[in-house]
Amino acid sequence: xxxxxxRDDIDVDATPPTRLTNWVSDWGGIVIDGVSxxxxxxxxxYRMFTxxxxxxxxxxxxMINFYQVGVLSLPVVALTGTFIGMVxxxxxxxxxxxxxxxxxxxxxINTSLVRELGPVLAAxxxxxxxxxxxxxxxxxxxxxxxxxxxxxxxxxxxHYLVVPRFMACILLIPAxxxxxxxxxxxxxxxxxxxxxxxxxxxxxxxxxDYVSGYDLFTGIFKSIFFGGTIAIVSCYQGFxxxxxxxxxxxxxxxxxxxxFVLILSIDLVLNIILDAIYYSIWTSQPSFL
Amino acid sequence: MSAETTPDxxxxxxxxxDARAVSVRFETQRILHEINLSxxxxxxxxxxxxxxCGKTVLMKxxxxxxxxxxxxxxxxxxxLVKMNSEQLTRTRKRFGFVFQNAALFDSMSIFDNVAxxxxxxxxxxxxxxxxxxxxxxxxxxLPSEVAKKRPSELSGGMRKRVxxxxxxxxxxxxxxxxxxxxxxxxxxxxxxxxLILATRRRYPVTSVVVTHDMRTARKVANRVIMLYPRRRLxxxxxxxxxxxxxxGLDNAxxxxxxxxxxGEAGERLDxxxxxxxxxxx
Numbered sequence: 001x002x003x004x005x006x007r008d009d010i011d012v013d014a015t016p017p018t019r020l021t022n023w024v025s026d027w028g029g030i031v032i033d034g035v036s037x038x039x040x041x042x043x044x045x046y047r048m049f050t051x052x053x054x055x056x057x058x059x060x061x062x063m064i065n066f067y068q069v070g071v072l073s074l075p076v077v078a079l080t081g082t083f084i085g086m087v088x089x090x091x092x093x094x095x096x097x098x099x100x101x102x103x104x105x106x107x108x109i110n111t112s113l114v115r116e117l118g119p120v121l122a123a124x125x126x127x128x129x130x131x132x133x134x135x136x137x138x139x140x141x142x143x144x145x146x147x148x149x150x151x152x153x154x155x156x157x158x159h160y161l162v163v164p165r166f167m168a169c170i171l172l173i174p175a176x177x178x179x180x181x182x183x184x185x186x187x188x189x190x191x192x193x194x195x196x197x198x199x200x201x202x203x204x205x206x207x208x209d210y211v212s213g214y215d216l217f218t219g220i221f222k223s224i225f226f227g228g229t230i231a232i233v234s235c236y237q238g239f240x241x242x243x244x245x246x247x248x249x250x251x252x253x254x255x256x257x258x259x260f261v262l263i264l265s266i267d268l269v270l271n272i273i274l275d276a277i278y279y280s281i282w283t284s285q286p287s288f289l
Numbered sequence: 290m291s292a293e294t295t296p297d298x299x300x301x302x303x304x305x306x307d308a309r310a311v312s313v314r315f316e317t318q319r320i321l322h323e324i325n326l327s328x329x330x331x332x333x334x335x336x337x338x339x340x341x342c343g344k345t346v347l348m349k350x351x352x353x354x355x356x357x358x359x360x361x362x363x364x365x366x367x368x369l370v371k372m373n374s375e376q377l378t379r380t381r382k383r384f385g386f387v388f389q390n391a392a393l394f395d396s397m398s399i400f401d402n403v404a405x406x407x408x409x410x411x412x413x414x415x416x417x418x419x420x421x422x423x424x425x426x427x428x429x430x431l432p433s434e435v436a437k438k439r440p441s442e443l444s445g446g447m448r449k450r451v452x453x454x455x456x457x458x459x460x461x462x463x464x465x466x467x468x469x470x471x472x473x474x475x476x477x478x479x480x481x482x483x484l485i486l487a488t489r490r491r492y493p494v495t496s497v498v499v500t501h502d503m504r505t506a507r508k509v510a511n512r513v514i515m516l517y518p519r520r521r522l523x524x525x526x527x528x529x530x531x532x533x534x535x536x537g538l539d540n541a542x543x544x545x546x547x548x549x550x551x552g553e554a555g556e557r558l559d560x561x562x563x564x565x566x567x568x569x570x
Contacts (some may be wrong), residue, residue: 064396140395148354149392153406153455154378 044158044236048166051159062164069130069165070172074179077125081180084117085109085187093196102198106207109188111215118181119219120267123226125180126173127259131234134165135255138238139248147239157239166231173227174220181219214278222270229266230259303366305330305463305495306351311360313346320346322519322528323360330462333489333496335510335535337503339549342516343528344499345389348465351497352384353377364463382410385456385464389471391448393440393455399426400436403455410459425454428491429484446477453484464488466498470505478502485509503550507535515546 017025088109096102138161141147150157185207192198237255241247306328313321320343328334328351336344349355351362353369362369364380372380393402403422407413423433429450440448449469456464466485470478482505488494489509500506506513515531522528531538531546538550548555 144390145388145392146394148349149386149388149394151354152352152381152384152386153409154381155405155409156374156378 040240041232041236044162044239045232047158048162048232048235051156052163052166055159057163057167058160061160062167065164065168066172068133069126069168070175073126073129073172073176076129077122077176077180078183080121080125081113081118081183082187084121084180085113085184085189086191088112088117088184089188089191089196093192102192102196103202104206105192105196105198106188106203107210109192110185110207110211113184113188114181114211114215114219116219116267118184119177119223119226120263121184122173122176122180122223123230123263124260126169126176126227127230127234127256127263130169131230131259132252132256134231134234135237135241136248136252138235139241139251142239142241143243143248162231162235162239165235166228169227169231170224171227173223173230177220177223181216218271218274221274222267225266225270226263229262233259233262303330304328304363305365306497307363307366308347308351309361309363311347311350311357311362313343313350313355313357319519321350321357324528326351326514326529328495328497330495331493332512333485333498333510335498335500335506335513336516337501337506337513337549338516339501339518342518344516345467347516348467348497348499352386352463352465353381382406382459383462385459385461387449387452387456387464387466387469389468391440391452393448393451395440397439398436399438399440399443399451402440402451403436403458406455406459421458422454425458426451428457428487429454430480446473446480449473449477449481450484453481453488457488460492461494463495463497466496466500468500468502469498470500470502478505481505482508503538503552507538510535513538515549517545 089105092105092108093102096105096108138147141161147157147161150160189203193200193203234255237251237258241251304327306326308324308326310323310325311321312319312323324347326347336347338344346355350357353362353364353372356370361371364383367376367380369377369380393399394405397405400422403425404418407418407421422436426433426435431447431450431454435443435447435451440451443451453469469481469485473481485496485498486509489496496509498505498509511534513531513533513535514529517528517530519528530543531541533541538546541547541550545555
């Protein structure tokens with residue numbers, strides 16, 4: 001039997017809005033939306049971690065994602081890394097020349113690269129190249145009901161679509177970071193030694209003395225958090241995409257912007273924590289010059 | 290409706306799907322309000338109604354894709370709302386869902402699309418999967434060469450038939466069709482209608498067909514319900530305007546049902562005129 005019984009909606013006798021109530025209402029709406037989004041992303045990440053630790057992802061989808069995240073990102077990360085190394089040499093040379101310390105140029109270039117620019121650059125390229133694409137692909141799947149189709153066929157969309165992307169990002173971003181570091185160091189060396197004529201032996205000696213294993217570890221460690229953030233934010237945006245071409249476009253844009261802001265925020269927090277750990281272990285302040 | 294497709298009266302005793310006082314709202318917009326709907330085994334139910342009346346929402350609620358804000362949806366006596374994800378996954382093996390635009394996975398070949406439910410739920414050899422996929426594609430009238438293609442290489446009608454083959458590969462007890470003939474030419478629409486009937490002849494499946502194609506509703510269904518948009522109803526009015534056999538549609542008591550069946554704009558023309566006048570300077 002089909003039928004329905006109506007219950008009248010409750011009609012609240014509201015007082016007319018004033019400027020103050022409008023202001024409170026607008027800001028209240030923004031705060032509630034913000035808290036709600038953070039809550040949604042947290043639940044989304046929790047479900048993703050639950051699946052990741054309880055069941056292996058599908059081999060086929062995992063390998064495709066590893067290829068797209070790792071292999072296809074490598075050339076662009078290498079190229080931008082090289083240019084960043086050279087740009088650092090150009091920017092730093094004049095100041096170092098004024099105080100007669102050109103031979104120490106490698107210290108600032110290489111330390112900046114392995115601690116900061118390499119991981120942030122690799123993460124930015126990943127967010128732009130892979131994160132936006134993830135949001136667009138998953139958004140299109142949402143709009144064309146492919147995600148609903150997965151659910152109706154008994155496949156959990158988070159396990160099937162998100163876990164492989166997350167694993168690809170966190171496992172391969174260290175490799176991309178190492179590539180960005182390496183190519184940046186090569187680019188910095190090339191510009192400093194070959195173009196600016198800085199002494200080859202002094203440049204290498206100083207670079208070796210002042211760039212520690214901890215610096216390299218710091219960069220790679222941070223990159224894992226960047227990769228995880230990119231995957232979760234981009235997949236979340238795709239899963240919550242609004243209908244239509246504009247919705248998919250917005251999801252891709254928001255995925256990149258949100259990832260980038262979070263990368264820099266996490267970078268700051270992790271730098272503070274990692275420096276505190278460093279100084280608590282080695283106590284003395286490191287000296288660059 | 291032919292005699293061979295009419296379900297046995299005894300099998301109608303226990304409903305396969307039973308929705309009780311189901312209400313669904315998205316944010317502040319209430320789409321469905323306290324809908325009660327019981328679908329006996331073997332029945333083919335058509336849900337008709339104008340765009341935006343909540344047909345698709347009701348259908349997705351019936352298979353657990355949308356969780357109702359109030360009420361319960363029972364499948365074979367068990368409440369889908371109270372099931373955990375593992376139980377829901379097991380239950381969904383008993384559903385087949387044909388989406389409006391087929392919802393084939395772009396990244397996979399047609400073969401992998403149709404094989405997907407088998408690989409997901411059954412641990413069978415690749416040879417058996419191959420034979421089942423080819424048999425299902427043949428049953429919806431698609432040649433074996435189609436299996437290697439991508440969904441983007443097929444026409445709308447072929448994609449819908451692939452969607453049907455995929456939905457039926459596990460021989461589900463309940464098959465749900467979302468606007469199966471929308472966007473198709475009349476001939477292809479009839480092909481899809483015939484395939485729905487052929488499925489019912491093949492085994493005693495229960496079907497829910499959401500459509501605004503009256504030809505489909507009359508041809509495939511042995512029961513029709515008509516939903517009406519809640520925003521157009523007055524307080525106390527039922528959202529279900531009609532519940533009966535397709536033959537009763539033309540002589541329905543409710544004027545809105547007769548208008549819908551005949552495709553008449555009715556008072557909507559007056560509304561349009563009023564809106565135009567209100568907007569004109």
